[in-house]
Amino acid sequence: MTTIGIDLGAKNTKVVVIKDSKILATSSVLSGFDQSASAEEALKKALNKAGMTREEIKHITATGAGMDAISFASDKVTEISANARGISAIFPTVRTVIDVGAEEGRAIRLKEDGKVIDFGINEKCAAGAGAFTEAMARALEVDLEKMGEMSLKSSKAVPMNAQCTIFAESEVVSLIHQKTPKEDIIRAVHDAIADRITSMARRVGIEKDVALVGGVANNIGFIDSMKRNLGFEVLVPKDPVAPEFISAYGAALIAQDKVIGG
Amino acid sequence: MSSVKYPKEQLKCWGKAKTLRENYYRDYAEAHDKGGIRWAGGAWSFDAIPSGLGEDVWCLTGEPYGATVAFNKDLALECQEAIETKGFARDLCSYMRNYWGSVILNKYAWPEFSKEFPKPDFMWQDHICCSHAKWYQVASDLEGGIPMFSVDVSVGPYEGLTESKINYIVGQMHDGIKWLKKQTGREYDDELLIKAVYNEFRSCHYWAAICELNKTIPAPLDEKTMYSLYVLGTLRKSSQWTADFYEKELYPEVKSRVERGIAAVENEQCRIMTDTQPPWAFLKVFRYLEKYGCVSIGSLYTFSLIGLWEDKEDGTWGPRTIPDIEITNRDEALRALAEWNLSKPEWQHFYHPKLKSEMMIRIAREWKLNGVLLHFNRGCEGLSLGIAENRLAIQKAGFPVMPFEGNMGDEREFDLTKTMIRIDAFMESLGMKKLVE
Numbered sequence: 001m002t003t004i005g006i007d008l009g010a011k012n013t014k015v016v017v018i019k020d021s022k023i024l025a026t027s028s029v030l031s032g033f034d035q036s037a038s039a040e041e042a043l044k045k046a047l048n049k050a051g052m053t054r055e056e057i058k059h060i061t062a063t064g065a066g067m068d069a070i071s072f073a074s075d076k077v078t079e080i081s082a083n084a085r086g087i088s089a090i091f092p093t094v095r096t097v098i099d100v101g102a103e104e105g106r107a108i109r110l111k112e113d114g115k116v117i118d119f120g121i122n123e124k125c126a127a128g129a130g131a132f133t134e135a136m137a138r139a140l141e142v143d144l145e146k147m148g149e150m151s152l153k154s155s156k157a158v159p160m161n162a163q164c165t166i167f168a169e170s171e172v173v174s175l176i177h178q179k180t181p182k183e184d185i186i187r188a189v190h191d192a193i194a195d196r197i198t199s200m201a202r203r204v205g206i207e208k209d210v211a212l213v214g215g216v217a218n219n220i221g222f223i224d225s226m227k228r229n230l231g232f233e234v235l236v237p238k239d240p241v242a243p244e245f246i247s248a249y250g251a252a253l254i255a256q257d258k259v260i261g262g
Numbered sequence: 263m264s265s266v267k268y269p270k271e272q273l274k275c276w277g278k279a280k281t282l283r284e285n286y287y288r289d290y291a292e293a294h295d296k297g298g299i300r301w302a303g304g305a306w307s308f309d310a311i312p313s314g315l316g317e318d319v320w321c322l323t324g325e326p327y328g329a330t331v332a333f334n335k336d337l338a339l340e341c342q343e344a345i346e347t348k349g350f351a352r353d354l355c356s357y358m359r360n361y362w363g364s365v366i367l368n369k370y371a372w373p374e375f376s377k378e379f380p381k382p383d384f385m386w387q388d389h390i391c392c393s394h395a396k397w398y399q400v401a402s403d404l405e406g407g408i409p410m411f412s413v414d415v416s417v418g419p420y421e422g423l424t425e426s427k428i429n430y431i432v433g434q435m436h437d438g439i440k441w442l443k444k445q446t447g448r449e450y451d452d453e454l455l456i457k458a459v460y461n462e463f464r465s466c467h468y469w470a471a472i473c474e475l476n477k478t479i480p481a482p483l484d485e486k487t488m489y490s491l492y493v494l495g496t497l498r499k500s501s502q503w504t505a506d507f508y509e510k511e512l513y514p515e516v517k518s519r520v521e522r523g524i525a526a527v528e529n530e531q532c533r534i535m536t537d538t539q540p541p542w543a544f545l546k547v548f549r550y551l552e553k554y555g556c557v558s559i560g561s562l563y564t565f566s567l568i569g570l571w572e573d574k575e576d577g578t579w580g581p582r583t584i585p586d587i588e589i590t591n592r593d594e595a596l597r598a599l600a601e602w603n604l605s606k607p608e609w610q611h612f613y614h615p616k617l618k619s620e621m622m623i624r625i626a627r628e629w630k631l632n633g634v635l636l637h638f639n640r641g642c643e644g645l646s647l648g649i650a651e652n653r654l655a656i657q658k659a660g661f662p663v664m665p666f667e668g669n670m671g672d673e674r675e676f677d678l679t680k681t682m683i684r685i686d687a688f689m690e691s692l693g694m695k696k697l698v699e
Contacts, residue, residue: 078686080687080691081690116690116691118662118663119688121684
């Protein structure tokens with residue numbers, strides 16, 4: 001049986017196609033202004049990769065900030081449930097999921113059976129999300145993809161006091177003027193996000209194992225900051241899917257559960 | 263709709279409640295035309311006391327007025343921007359800002375009754391939260407110096423009440439009556455005071471009794487409806503019309519709903535409570551919950567802003583018994599009034615969040631709840647004080663909690679879409695499925 005999960009996020013739309021829990025294909029496209037068209041494009045891309053037609057799909061479950069725009073979905077679930085389902089399938093020992101996407105950060109606490117006990121979502125603020133790193137990359141004139149690697153070369157922790165993207169940007173500019181090495185500034189940026197995210201996660205209650213998902217979990221510098229902040233190792237999915245696909249993967253599994261359960 | 267489990271019925275006294283509220287705002291606006299007196303103050307002020315000045319005395323309580331402004335998004339924004347232009351901070355009590363804005367714009371939230379903001383003749387307030395007395399001090403200044411009297415009621419929690427604490431408040435009340443006579447040039451009628459005190463006993467008792475009926479499954483009332491009913495007590499709890507409405511109309515009708523199994527939410531499958539004032543411009547959140555068959559049975563706020571409660575012999579929480587006393591003079595009336603008000607549950611948690619957590623957990627258990635929605639209300643520091651502690655305590659007691667941030671009176675601090683998404687996630691985590699799209 002083949003099902004699909006589609007996560008229409010603030011920046012990217014991700015699709016995961018599964019057959020009997022095994023991943024057949026994934027796709028990701030930019031979520032443009034026309035979310036419906038982005039969803040169609042991502043679906044088409046994933047089906048092509050899987051060598052399948054839409055008629056062969058039993059059930060499509062949508063999730064993500066723009067899920068209401070996905071008219072072809074059979075149903076929808078929140079990112080909280082999708083993340084919980086996806087991560088439990090990959091790391092059954094995980095009790096806390098930290099999801100850092102483009103515009104939102106979330107912390108989810110799970111029971112042993114993978115059900116959600118509690119969750120927290122950042123409120124109206126990009127300082128705990130990927131948009132913050134992007135803004136800082138622009139201010140530093142550094143490629144976003146190089147941020148992680150560069151911050152690992154930092155030899156000094158520089159405190160960043162601002163709690164807001166706008167003020168943090170002026171703080172970065174001040175650090176540049178003070179001739180602070182870019183590597184140290186980038187580490188400060190990652191430390192700031194990690195600080196914000198872990199303080200939200202602590203409100204929900206952090207229990208080991210902790211998994212890091214969402215697009216920002218691809219950033220090795222951020223992972224390093226999170227480890228330092230938490231004081232222990234975190235799990236980051238790689239196989240069978242990358243961290244930004246966990247929501248879509250979870251949605252695909254939920255779709256499968258629904259077909260099996262009727 | 264296939265998910266209907268219980269019969270539903272419109273409240274018969276709904277129209278009457280609406281009329282009483284409109285009459286209140288009209289009477290205040292037209293008081294001077296009738297040769298009467300207008301006063302302004304908080305919903306928690308001892309409104310029974312100015313009643314002794316005569317039967318032609320009308321009041322405007324600030325919190326429900328601030329909420330009325332909040333419900334009108336355009337007016338609220340206009341008020342907030344006006345007061346911010348004057349240099350007042352955006353993080354102050356949003357009811358207070360709406361009220362002040364209304365004053366400086368000289369716009370009444372009920373333009374059908376008065377185009378201009380009707381100035382009070384005096385201000386009569388009490389001081390329990392950090393903003394209460396300051397609210398009217400500033401309002402007095404903005405209105406050109408209206409005389410003001412405030413009673414300090416911050417004597418500590420009811421469980422530690424002593425005679426000297428009551429004396430402290432009663433002494434101020436006696437001074438207040440002298441002040442009222444001086445300001446208005448009127449004689450003071452103790453019989454009217456005594457009558458008002460008895461009315462207040464009835465209003466507070468019967469509102470709690472009505473809320474107690476919501477322990478029933480299915481709940482006969484939902485919180486959105488309750489907001490339109492409890493408000494009468496916040497307008498004038500010591501009035502004959504509020505007491506009579508609660509005792510003789512609303513209570514019997516809700517009791518009858520319970521006996522006949524009438525539900526507020528016809529597909530009830532999930533019961534929650536909220537906390538603090540809601541974001542008034544977005545009450546549709548409650549209708550959204552109903553899509554999941556979820557009824558909000560009320561909150562410590564709706565139950566106890568006006569309702570008074572006590573431990574019953576069987577260990578449950580029920581309406582505080584109306585004192586079986588004969589009041590024969592002013593001092594007895596004031597003592598009874600002070601003691602009665604100091605037991606108000608919503609006054610207790612200004613002293614320690616533990617006191618609030620205990621009451622909330624009690625509601626969660628006795629009203630058989632599945633979860634709790636906590637409004638981290640940036641518009642009210644007083645009632646949000648300690649709410650993060652409450653969250654932890656309620657969770658520890660075994661009830662899932664969903665916090666959401668917002669503001670009761672300032673829509674700029676509330677995100678409806680995000681809140682609904684959060685509700686979806688919370689409902690999913692409770693194992694609830696949407697019954698209606």
